[in-house]
Amino acid sequence: MNKPGLLIVISGPSGTGKGTVCKALLDRNDFWISVSSTTRRPRVGEVNGESYYFLSKEEFLDKISENDFLEYAEVYGNYYGTPKSKVIEMIESGEDVILEIDIQGALKVKENYPNGVFIFILPPSMEELKKRITNRGTETEESLMTRFKCAYKEINYLSKYNYAVVNDEVEDAVNKIESIILAEKCRVDRIKSTILDSKEGLIHEQLYD
Amino acid sequence: MNKPGLLIVISGPSGTGKGTVCKALLDRNDFWISVSSTTRRPRVGEVNGESYYFLSKEEFLDKISENDFLEYAEVYGNYYGTPKSKVIEMIESGEDVILEIDIQGALKVKENYPNGVFIFILPPSMEELKKRITNRGTETEESLMTRFKCAYKEINYLSKYNYAVVNDEVEDAVNKIESIILAEKCRVDRIKSTILDSKEGLIHEQLYD
Numbered sequence: 001m002n003k004p005g006l007l008i009v010i011s012g013p014s015g016t017g018k019g020t021v022c023k024a025l026l027d028r029n030d031f032w033i034s035v036s037s038t039t040r041r042p043r044v045g046e047v048n049g050e051s052y053y054f055l056s057k058e059e060f061l062d063k064i065s066e067n068d069f070l071e072y073a074e075v076y077g078n079y080y081g082t083p084k085s086k087v088i089e090m091i092e093s094g095e096d097v098i099l100e101i102d103i104q105g106a107l108k109v110k111e112n113y114p115n116g117v118f119i120f121i122l123p124p125s126m127e128e129l130k131k132r133i134t135n136r137g138t139e140t141e142e143s144l145m146t147r148f149k150c151a152y153k154e155i156n157y158l159s160k161y162n163y164a165v166v167n168d169e170v171e172d173a174v175n176k177i178e179s180i181i182l183a184e185k186c187r188v189d190r191i192k193s194t195i196l197d198s199k200e201g202l203i204h205e206q207l208y209d
Numbered sequence: 210m211n212k213p214g215l216l217i218v219i220s221g222p223s224g225t226g227k228g229t230v231c232k233a234l235l236d237r238n239d240f241w242i243s244v245s246s247t248t249r250r251p252r253v254g255e256v257n258g259e260s261y262y263f264l265s266k267e268e269f270l271d272k273i274s275e276n277d278f279l280e281y282a283e284v285y286g287n288y289y290g291t292p293k294s295k296v297i298e299m300i301e302s303g304e305d306v307i308l309e310i311d312i313q314g315a316l317k318v319k320e321n322y323p324n325g326v327f328i329f330i331l332p333p334s335m336e337e338l339k340k341r342i343t344n345r346g347t348e349t350e351e352s353l354m355t356r357f358k359c360a361y362k363e364i365n366y367l368s369k370y371n372y373a374v375v376n377d378e379v380e381d382a383v384n385k386i387e388s389i390i391l392a393e394k395c396r397v398d399r400i401k402s403t404i405l406d407s408k409e410g411l412i413h414e415q416l417y418d
Contacts, residue, residue, distance in 0.1 A: 120397070122404070158404060163395040176395055183392035186372040186385055188329070195331070195367060 002094035003194075005032075006184055007087065007113055009099045010177070011106035012121035013151030015133040017167045021121055022100045024174045032095045034087050037063070040078035053083065071101070071108035082109065096181065103154050110160065117184050119177060120161040124168040126152065211303035212403075214241075215393060216296065216322055218308045219386070220315035221330035222360030224342040226376045230330055231309045233383045241304045243296050246272070249287035262292065280310070280317035291318065305390065312363050319369065326393050328386060329370040333377040335361065 008031070012018045026033055037053040039060045048054050055063070060079045063069060072081030082099060090097050099109065099116075110118060123129035133147050158164055163180050167173045184190065217240070221227045235242055246262040248269050257263050264272070269288045272278060281290030291308060299306050308318065308325075319327060332338035342356050367373055372389050376382045393399065 119395075156405065158397060159401050161397050163392065164397050164400060164404060165395055176391060179388035179391040180395060182385060182388040183372065186328075186374055186389060188367060188370050188373050191373060192368050195373060196365065 002092070005091045005094050005096040006181060007091055007097050007099065007109075007116035008177075008181060009101060009106050009109055009116050009118045010121060011101050011103055011118065011161070012167075013103065013123075013129070013154040014147060015129050015136075015151055016121045016123045017132065017170070018100055018121040020170055021165075021167055021173050021177070022098060024170050025177055026098065028174060029096075029178065031098045032090050033098045033100070034082055036080055037069075037072075037083050038078060038080045040080075055079075070099075070112050071105045073105065084112070103157050107157065107160060117163070117180065118161040119163045119165055119180060120158050121173070122155070122158075122164055122166045123151075124166055211301070214300045214303050214305040215390060216300055216306050216308065216318075216325035217386075217390060218310060218315050218318055218325050218327045219330060220310050220312055220327065220370070221376075222312065222332075222338070222363040223356060224338050224345075224360055225330045225332045226341065226379070227309055227330040229379055230374075230376055230382050230386070231307060233379050234386055235307065237383060238305075238387065240307045241299050243291055243306055243308045245289055246278075246281075246292050247287060247289045249289075264288075279308075279321050280314045282314065293321070312366050316366065316369060326372070326389065327370040328372045328374055328389060329367050330382070331364070331367075331373055331375045332360075333375055 010018055010022055010025075022033070025031070035049060035051075035053060037055050037060065039055055039057045040052075042048065042051070042054050046052065046054075057079070060072075060081070063081070063083070064072060068084050069081040070084045070087060072079060074080075082101065082105065087097050087099070099106075101109065106118060109116060123132065129151055130148050133144055133151070165173050165176045165180075219227050219231050219234075231242070234240070244258060244260075244262060246264050246269065248264055248266045249261075251257065251260070251263050255261065255263075266288070269281075269290070272290070272292070273281060277293050278290040279293045279296060281288060283289075291310065291314065296306050296308070308315075310318065315327060318325060332341065338360055339357050342353055342360070374382050374385045374389075
């Protein structure tokens with residue numbers, strides 16, 4: 001039997017750069033990233049199973065009733081969700097699965113999969129966060145302040161997470177996430193039964209690498 | 210005020226190579242290693258404050274009554290102990306302190322300093338452990354089996370530790386310990402008050418680096 005992989009949830013307020021951090025993390029590591037399901041129409045260039053799994057509303061509702069989402073939400077009439085069975089299958093086959101998700105989604109995932117590793121990406125300062133939100137340049141002053149205040153409030157959810165990583169330099173943030181993943185694989189809570197049950201044959205292969 | 214450092218306790222049964230791992234860890238990092246106190250006489254070449262702090266029995270007993278040891282033990286009529294005030298002083302000044310210690314000592318340290326990071330060094334296999342103990346070549350077959358059985362039993366204390374690191378390749382074990390230390394500095398449990406109390410001025414310097 002394979003050693004199970006980890007579910008690594010990377011989350012944080014918008015403007016903290018969690019997308020950039022995830023991309024850099026995946027460039028350097030052989031993790032499997034979870035693809036969301038949605039009922040919204042594909043945009044030009046979006047590929048089913050890459051950008052999203054595109055489902056009909058009926059298919060999506062079926063999966064809800066089958067309890068096949070780690071989390072889902074309805075946004076402006078469209079559903080978005082994290083498929084459960086695929087993620088669990090990958091973890092059980094030994095893959096580490098990355099899930100990049102907003103805070104509301106992450107908290108729901110935690111209810112359904114408390115054994116995940118929940119990492120909160122922080123901006124280097126509130127001033128920097130404001131600058132990053134402003135620099136997107138697509139928003140009015142009012143909606144900008146709303147987003148900023150929302151991000152500011154969301155930082156209070158930090159205490160529901162296991163780790164906080166400041167995204168000051170992307171490479172530095174990725175180093176920290178890689179260390180967190182390696183450290184989690186050494187946590188006695190995760191591996192003690194493997195070691196103690198098979199102490200006679202205690203061999204390296206029975207532990208996480 | 211400095212961010213406090215970590216107390217990193219590296220421990221495990223004899224023969225697992227924790228001394229070698231610690232030496233390699235200190236070669237690569239600027240950690241402060243705790244020096245034990247003892248009442249035994251210095252051997253030729255041993256320097257006070259480097260090998261040990263050499264104390265008289267009276268001095269040692271005074272320190273016991275002042276509660277100035279993180280742990281101590283009497284072995285064949287000599288006392289050995291881990292000085293508390295020096296370790297706490299270094300941690301408070303922001304230094305990460307390494308403590309290499311046997312299992313009984315580590316468990317006592319945990320009682321006095323539960324906030325430490327307790328790392329258990331494991332042999333790659335029980336067969337390899339036996340080989341390592343045998344290769345020291347200084348023991349009779351009987352004392353060898355006693356040591357081996359003791360090490361075998363001691364692995365049960367694993368569950369009192371936070372992390373287990375298999376010492377298969379020293380460099381690999383050191384990488385894991387470095388990751389554990391970096392990850393621990395990102396743990397929300399350790400840093401959330403720093404972040405949430407000073408959210409207004411949330412800046413990188415207020416977190417662990």
